[in-house]
Amino acid sequence: MLVPAAMAALASTAAAPAIPRDEALEARVEATLARMTLDEKIGQMTELNIDVIADRGPDGRVVFKPGMLDTVIGKYKVGSILNVPGSAISPEEWRRVIGTIQDESMRSIGIPCIYGLDQNHGATYTAGGTLFPQNINMAATFDPTLARDAAAVTAYETRASACPWTYSPTVDLVRNPAWPRVWENFGEDPLLSSRMGAAQIHGFQGPDPNHVGPANIATSVKHYMAYSAPVSGKDRTPAVVSEADLREKHFAPYLACIRAGALTVMVNSSSVNGVPVHSSERLLTRWLKDEPGWDGMIVTDWYDINNLWTRERVARDKKEAIAMAINAGIDMAMEPYEWDYCTLLRELVEEGTVPMSRIDDAVRRVLRLKYRLGLFDAPVPDAGAYPDFASAEHTALARKAAVESMILLKNTDGILPLAAGTRILVTGPNANSMRSLNGGWSVTWQGRLDHGELDDKHTILEALRERFGSDRVTYAPGVLYDEAGDYQAELAPDFEAVRRAAAGADVIVACVGENSYCETPGNLSDLNLSATQKELVRVAASTGKPVVLVLNEGRPRVISDIEPLAAAVVDILLPGNEGGDALADLLSGDANFSGRLPYTYPRDVNSLSTYDYKVSEVTGVMAGAYDYKADITCQWPFGHGLSYTDFSYGELRPSAREFCHGDTLHFDIDVTNVGTRAGRETVMLYSSDAVASRCVPDNRRLRAFEKITLEPGQTRTVRLTIPASDLAYVGADGRWVLERGDFTLRVADSPATITCTATHDYPTPNRD
Numbered sequence: 001m002l003v004p005a006a007m008a009a010l011a012s013t014a015a016a017p018a019i020p021r022d023e024a025l026e027a028r029v030e031a032t033l034a035r036m037t038l039d040e041k042i043g044q045m046t047e048l049n050i051d052v053i054a055d056r057g058p059d060g061r062v063v064f065k066p067g068m069l070d071t072v073i074g075k076y077k078v079g080s081i082l083n084v085p086g087s088a089i090s091p092e093e094w095r096r097v098i099g100t101i102q103d104e105s106m107r108s109i110g111i112p113c114i115y116g117l118d119q120n121h122g123a124t125y126t127a128g129g130t131l132f133p134q135n136i137n138m139a140a141t142f143d144p145t146l147a148r149d150a151a152a153v154t155a156y157e158t159r160a161s162a163c164p165w166t167y168s169p170t171v172d173l174v175r176n177p178a179w180p181r182v183w184e185n186f187g188e189d190p191l192l193s194s195r196m197g198a199a200q201i202h203g204f205q206g207p208d209p210n211h212v213g214p215a216n217i218a219t220s221v222k223h224y225m226a227y228s229a230p231v232s233g234k235d236r237t238p239a240v241v242s243e244a245d246l247r248e249k250h251f252a253p254y255l256a257c258i259r260a261g262a263l264t265v266m267v268n269s270s271s272v273n274g275v276p277v278h279s280s281e282r283l284l285t286r287w288l289k290d291e292p293g294w295d296g297m298i299v300t301d302w303y304d305i306n307n308l309w310t311r312e313r314v315a316r317d318k319k320e321a322i323a324m325a326i327n328a329g330i331d332m333a334m335e336p337y338e339w340d341y342c343t344l345l346r347e348l349v350e351e352g353t354v355p356m357s358r359i360d361d362a363v364r365r366v367l368r369l370k371y372r373l374g375l376f377d378a379p380v381p382d383a384g385a386y387p388d389f390a391s392a393e394h395t396a397l398a399r400k401a402a403v404e405s406m407i408l409l410k411n412t413d414g415i416l417p418l419a420a421g422t423r424i425l426v427t428g429p430n431a432n433s434m435r436s437l438n439g440g441w442s443v444t445w446q447g448r449l450d451h452g453e454l455d456d457k458h459t460i461l462e463a464l465r466e467r468f469g470s471d472r473v474t475y476a477p478g479v480l481y482d483e484a485g486d487y488q489a490e491l492a493p494d495f496e497a498v499r500r501a502a503a504g505a506d507v508i509v510a511c512v513g514e515n516s517y518c519e520t521p522g523n524l525s526d527l528n529l530s531a532t533q534k535e536l537v538r539v540a541a542s543t544g545k546p547v548v549l550v551l552n553e554g555r556p557r558v559i560s561d562i563e564p565l566a567a568a569v570v571d572i573l574l575p576g577n578e579g580g581d582a583l584a585d586l587l588s589g590d591a592n593f594s595g596r597l598p599y600t601y602p603r604d605v606n607s608l609s610t611y612d613y614k615v616s617e618v619t620g621v622m623a624g625a626y627d628y629k630a631d632i633t634c635q636w637p638f639g640h641g642l643s644y645t646d647f648s649y650g651e652l653r654p655s656a657r658e659f660c661h662g663d664t665l666h667f668d669i670d671v672t673n674v675g676t677r678a679g680r681e682t683v684m685l686y687s688s689d690a691v692a693s694r695c696v697p698d699n700r701r702l703r704a705f706e707k708i709t710l711e712p713g714q715t716r717t718v719r720l721t722i723p724a725s726d727l728a729y730v731g732a733d734g735r736w737v738l739e740r741g742d743f744t745l746r747v748a749d750s751p752a753t754i755t756c757t758a759t760h761d762y763p764t765p766n767r768d
Ligand code: BGC
Pocket: 082, 083, 118, 167, 222, 301, 302, 519
C-alpha cells in the first residue's frame, strides 16, 4: 500500500480520469459492494480455468463436473472463469456453457460471472469464427482503421458466443526478435503500437467504455509491461530496461490504450530491473492507476501470484505472495486451478496484512467492469442478435487486412507479379499448411489443427492452383514439419523431388519459415532459419530457376546467407485464414503490395537492433592510431516495403522554423505516384534530436504516419501534424523534458530542420 507521503505526492500529479466517471453506474457499484460479505468480495477477485469445472465429453460437448459449479461459485463465490476446454467450440455451445455459469452465479451470488477468452486474432476459440491476420500483420498494414474494424468483428463474434471479455490487444514493444511472442504484438515502435492498440480498443469496446454495447466486449491490454524485452530472448525471463525507455517507450502504448478507454490490463509474468511486475506497487498502483487516473481492473497473468514464490522467489510461500500482489495493486488473480487463494486472502484480511480498503478498491473495479458491460442486466445476450457471425463481409475484411499486411522486401528486375500462364513449382514446409498461416492462438493454444479444421480455407498451394491453374502449379515440398513433434521438428528432406520438379517450372515459390507455436514452447536458441530450409532454398536456386522466397514466420528468422539466392522476397508474417488467397492476389498482380516492416529485420544473430538505436552506436572512421568505427547492420530496416509502383516525394514544408512547448506543428509534403499502377503508400514522419543533454539521443523516431491511395500520375499533399510535446524525451532521471535546440524532421529523403526556442520541464509524469 502507498504510504501517506507517497499519497500526498500523487495528489498533486493526478490527471483527469482516463475514463469519464458515470455517477449512476458508480451508485450501482457502491450499492452492490455495500451488501457483499468478505467471502463474496474475495470471490470477485478470483479467476479459475474452465478445466476446474468442466471437461470435453466424447461427443466434443462440454460436460460440467458434478458438484464443481456448486463448490466454485456456490461456496467460493468465484467471479470469473477463463479459457476453452481443449479447442474451439461453436457459438451455440458457448452460449450454453456460459449461460449455465451465469445462471449459477446469479442464483448464488446475485452477481454475474465475467468469462474471458484469448480472442487474439479473431474469434480464436469460437469454431467457424473469422480468423484475422495476427497483430504483427495488422501493424505491417500501417492502417489503424483496419485494426479497429477487425477488432469490432472479433468483438461481435465473441459476444455472439456469450463471452464479454478478451485478453487483447497485446501491445508489448518488440525489442528482442528472438522472443516467441513477437507476432502477437505490433512491432518495435511505440507510436505504431500506441495507434494500433488504441484503434483496437475502440473496435473491441465501441465508443463508450462506460456502456459497452451487446456487439462489443471488454479488452485486457497485455502484458504490462516490458515483457517483450527479455535479455535472454526467452519467454518469461527478466528484462533490464532503463528508466527512460520504460517511461518513454514501453509505457506509451499502455497509456494510449487506457486513455482510449481500455477496461482491464493484464500483467507481465516476469520481472523488470529485478522486480516482478506482479509485486510492483510502483508500476501497478502508481504508474497505471493513480498517475493517469485509471479506474479499470488489473488481472494477473496465468498462475503469476503463485510464481512470485515458486519461480521468482521473492516470497516465502503462497500467502506472502498473495499479500505482495494484492497490496501492489492486483485486483483479480488468474489463479487458475486452486481456490486456496480465497482462504489465504481471507486470513490476510483478518490479520490486517491486506487492508479492507484495498479489497474494496479491487472489488469496486471488478463490479464496475461488470456494470460497464451490462452483465447485471443481461448476463447472456439475446441469441438472435448476431446474424452476421462469420459473414462474407467479415471474411472479406480479413482478406483485405492480409493483402495490406504482406511485405515485398525485394523484387529484382520486377520478377513479380507473375504473368498468367507462368509455370510455378511450389515448395517448402509452409506451402500447404493452414496451421503455419495462422500461427498460435488459432482453434487451440499452440495453433495445432486437427485434420479437417479450416478445410474450407486455402493454403498457399491451393490458392496458387486456383489462381494460376492446377496444370501450371506443381508441388514438391522438399521439407515438411513433423506435426507430431515440437514446432521446430522437421521430417527428413526430399531435395531430389524438388530438383526434378523444377525442370518443368518457370519460377520456384519457396515457402519457408516457422510452424505454429505460442508462448514459452516457442523459445529458440538460434534465430537463423532452420538449416534444412536454408538448404532447400540453395537446392531451389541451384536449378537455375528464379526463386521467390515467401517467409511465413512469427519473428524475423535470419536469412542473410540465402537472401542473395532469391530473385524476390515476400514476408507474409502470419496472415491468418485468408493468407493463401491474399498472397495469390499479390503474386498474380491482382492486388498491389503496401505492407511495411513493423520491425528491423536482422542480418546477423549477434547484431540485433531497433531502428531507434542510440546515435552513439554508429560512428564514422576516427582519426589517429585507434579506429573506433562502429556500425549497426540489418537485413531490412523498420518501415521497409516495396510496391509494384513508385512514389516520389517533394520538399518537406514545416509550418514554422521555430517552436516551443504548447505549439502544434504541421508538416506538408507532396507525394506522387510516378508508376503505372495504383498503389497505397505509408507516408512516415521521423524526427532526430540534434542534442539531448539528459539522455543520449535516439537515432530517429517515428512521429506520425498516414497511409494514402494514389492512382498512377496522381499527386496528393499530405499534412502530418504533431504536438510539439511529441519531440520531448525522458531523461535518465525518468522525467519528460522538451529541450531547446535543433530537430531534423524527415519524410522519405526530404529533411527539414526546426528549432525549439525554450526548454520545458514537464511537472507531471505523463506530460499532462
Ligand atoms: C498468456 C496470456 C493469456 C493467458 C490466458 C497466459 O499464459 O501469457 O497472454 O492471456 O495465458 O490464456
